[in-house]
Amino acid sequence: MRVPARVRLLAPPLAWIGVFYVVPLLLILAVSFVSRGAYGGVSWTPNWGNYGRIFDSLYGAVFFRSIVLSTAATAACALLAFPVSWWMARSPKRSQETLLLLVLIPFWTNILVRLYAWMFLLSGAGLLNSALQALGLTRGPVDILYTRGAILLGLLYGNLPLMILPLYASLERIDKSLLEAARDLYASPAQTLFRVILPLAKPGLAAGCILVFTSALCDFATPDLLGGAKNMLVGNLIQQQYLVARDWPFGSALSLTQMLVIGGGLLLFRRLEKAA
Amino acid sequence: MSEQATVRMEGVGKLFHGVQAVEGVDLEIRRGEFFALLGPSGCGKTTLLRMVAGFEMPDRGSIRIGGRDMTGVPANERPVNMVFQQYALFPHLSVAENVAFGLRVRRTPEPELRERVAEALASVQLAGLAGRMPAQLSGGQQQRVALARALVNRPELLLLDEPMAALDEKLREDMRQELKTLQHRVGISFLYVTHDQQEALELADRIAVMERGKVVQVGAPQEIYEVPQTAFVADFVGVSNLIPGKVVERERLLVESAPGASRRVVLALDGFGRVEAVSRSAMETGARVTLCLRPERIHLAASPVEDLVNRVLGMVERALFLGSEIHYHIRLKSGTLVRVHDSYSPLQPARREGESVYLQWRAEDSTVLTR
Numbered sequence: 001m002r003v004p005a006r007v008r009l010l011a012p013p014l015a016w017i018g019v020f021y022v023v024p025l026l027l028i029l030a031v032s033f034v035s036r037g038a039y040g041g042v043s044w045t046p047n048w049g050n051y052g053r054i055f056d057s058l059y060g061a062v063f064f065r066s067i068v069l070s071t072a073a074t075a076a077c078a079l080l081a082f083p084v085s086w087w088m089a090r091s092p093k094r095s096q097e098t099l100l101l102l103v104l105i106p107f108w109t110n111i112l113v114r115l116y117a118w119m120f121l122l123s124g125a126g127l128l129n130s131a132l133q134a135l136g137l138t139r140g141p142v143d144i145l146y147t148r149g150a151i152l153l154g155l156l157y158g159n160l161p162l163m164i165l166p167l168y169a170s171l172e173r174i175d176k177s178l179l180e181a182a183r184d185l186y187a188s189p190a191q192t193l194f195r196v197i198l199p200l201a202k203p204g205l206a207a208g209c210i211l212v213f214t215s216a217l218c219d220f221a222t223p224d225l226l227g228g229a230k231n232m233l234v235g236n237l238i239q240q241q242y243l244v245a246r247d248w249p250f251g252s253a254l255s256l257t258q259m260l261v262i263g264g265g266l267l268l269f270r271r272l273e274k275a276a
Numbered sequence: 277m278s279e280q281a282t283v284r285m286e287g288v289g290k291l292f293h294g295v296q297a298v299e300g301v302d303l304e305i306r307r308g309e310f311f312a313l314l315g316p317s318g319c320g321k322t323t324l325l326r327m328v329a330g331f332e333m334p335d336r337g338s339i340r341i342g343g344r345d346m347t348g349v350p351a352n353e354r355p356v357n358m359v360f361q362q363y364a365l366f367p368h369l370s371v372a373e374n375v376a377f378g379l380r381v382r383r384t385p386e387p388e389l390r391e392r393v394a395e396a397l398a399s400v401q402l403a404g405l406a407g408r409m410p411a412q413l414s415g416g417q418q419q420r421v422a423l424a425r426a427l428v429n430r431p432e433l434l435l436l437d438e439p440m441a442a443l444d445e446k447l448r449e450d451m452r453q454e455l456k457t458l459q460h461r462v463g464i465s466f467l468y469v470t471h472d473q474q475e476a477l478e479l480a481d482r483i484a485v486m487e488r489g490k491v492v493q494v495g496a497p498q499e500i501y502e503v504p505q506t507a508f509v510a511d512f513v514g515v516s517n518l519i520p521g522k523v524v525e526r527e528r529l530l531v532e533s534a535p536g537a538s539r540r541v542v543l544a545l546d547g548f549g550r551v552e553a554v555s556r557s558a559m560e561t562g563a564r565v566t567l568c569l570r571p572e573r574i575h576l577a578a579s580p581v582e583d584l585v586n587r588v589l590g591m592v593e594r595a596l597f598l599g600s601e602i603h604y605h606i607r608l609k610s611g612t613l614v615r616v617h618d619s620y621s622p623l624q625p626a627r628r629e630g631e632s633v634y635l636q637w638r639a640e641d642s643t644v645l646t647r
Contacts, residue, residue: 175362175364177360177361177362177364178364178366178367180329180331180351180358180360180364181358181360181364181365181366182366182377183330183331183350183351183352184329184351184352184356184357184358184426185352185357185377185378185381185425185429186352186353186378186381186382186429187352187377187381188352191381195377195381196366199368200367200368
């Protein structure tokens with residue numbers, strides 16, 4: 001029997017996704033509706049209570065905090081990445097490659113190493129506190145590490161390239177003559193930004209927002225190392241349920257809920273984007 | 277506006293990376309005039325245009341538009357609008373919104389805005405395409421949108437930066453006609469930059485020919501073509517035979533009263549021998565000159581014609597048939613190559629390659645260039 005070319009081309013990736021993504025996801029779905037075994041692991045007796053526990057005020061607060069921090073990190077990334085990307089896109093063609101490389105270099109270092117560096121900077125005896133005291137701005141050390149501010153800073157730092165790259169790609173494509181045309185048609189620099197540059201940068205900005213938001217919401221290393229125990233996010237909570245509490249069914253329920261939150265966030269985002 | 281000139285440039289100069297892109301340009305564009313800046317690429321014509329638009333600032337000299345000095349005035353505050361070479365339409369806006377851009381920025385009331393956009397689109401025959409996006413338009417349609425987008429603002433001066441360069445030949449001819457008609461209708465001064473001499477000759481009321489940052493001649497198209505002032509102009513505008521030589525005899529004054537009285541001179545041209553010509557300026561015997569002889573002014577004949585004073589024998593080396601015309605390359609005995617354009621008619625057979633012919637012309641048919 002002849003197999004159409006389309007099917008032959010699609011078969012390997014479909015098989016890959018099926019075996020390594022769909023099947024595990026279905027397993028997680030199944031596990032989220034059973035009970036926890038006495039010594040960890042899974043006991044296959046039905047249990048509908050895992051999802052109910054999420055609405056516990058404790059876990060609800062974790063979700064709320066995660067969404068707020070991820071949204072804030074996304075917004076901060078967008079604000080910070082825009083001028084950087086614009087400047088990169090308007091630089092001479094030859095230096096653009098170098099600048100891109102500089103954006104990517106931090107990715108070559110393990111995230112844990114980079115987070116430890118941040119801890120070193122932010123801790124009570126760290127560089128930032130020493131500097132503040134040396135300048136006489138503060139008397140004793142200020143709590144910077146293990147605060148939500150530190151998490152936000154970490155999320156901003158770790159995800160900035162995810163915003164810069166797509167934003168740069170769409171800004172770089174804006175022809176210089178379009179900016180001149182806007183100026184020629186009486187637009188001030190600010191009006192040119194809002195009427196021409198931002199609308200044309202929208203696809204890149206949207207892609208960057210989706211990437212940063214998703215990555216921030218799933219992150220567990222940053223909140224763990226920079227946020228400490230009292231500032232738990234969804235990522236830590238899931239990690240903890242699987243690895244520490246060994247409550248796989250609850251961890252699975254949390255994972256699926258997190259997916260729903262991200263999916264819902266993206267839908268909401270698309271709505272906003274279309275309305276704008 | 278009290279001044280008669282829309283634009284007045286005085287001593288305008290601009291240095292670009294250590295190169296004098298524009299140097300000492302004095303120009304005046306009159307109200308309602310179609311003015312062309314003509315020159316090869318890199319001659320500074322686009323830089324000059326961009327200085328009028330406000331995208332570049334001159335290093336020296338001044339530009340006045342409508343009597344107002346533009347020094348330090350940014351592009352968005354100048355009473356000019358531009359049609360860009362690649363049109364630069366906003367890809368995220370519909371045709372109507374592209375045209376409305378300038379009016380919206382200036383907060384024109386909505387009813388007036390709509391009326392003016394509709395009117396502008398109608399004037400470039402695009403009334404039906406208001407809702408389209410730029411990417412859905414052909415090159416010719418995009419250019420019309422660019423024109424409407426500029427003209428809707430009723431500028432004092434419309435700047436056009438090689439607007440035909442992106443169009444194919446056939447479309448270019450149609451657009452030229454339309455542009456001329458449009459300009460007559462709106463009565464706005466046009467400053468048109470082009471490297472295409474044909475375009476400039478056909479469209480412009482006056483032309484400024486530029487060479488290496490300087491304006492070398494300003495005048496009406498016929499004047500530029502008939503009385504080029506330098507060898508560069510003669511060569512760049514139209515086709516010319518430029519033949520070096522020197523003055524051997526100055527003769528009697530022909531027209532004494534006329535401005536720039538003409539004198540008959542005799543020249544010894546390299547490869548031609550003695551030739552009679554007419555000169556507008558006084559020149560010394562022995563002075564080095566260049567004779568500009570337009571190819572269509574040379575008469576070809578198998579035997580000498582009495583009243584054509586200049587005559588030289590040559591051999592047809594090449595005959596190129598171009599439909600309404602035939603272009604000949606004719607080799608003189610001295611080895612000099614002369615180009616001759618003859619109109620084609622089926623009644624009069626073309627000269628065959630290898631045939632011997634007399635090249636003949638009157639003294640008035642050529643121009644003597646001292647530069």
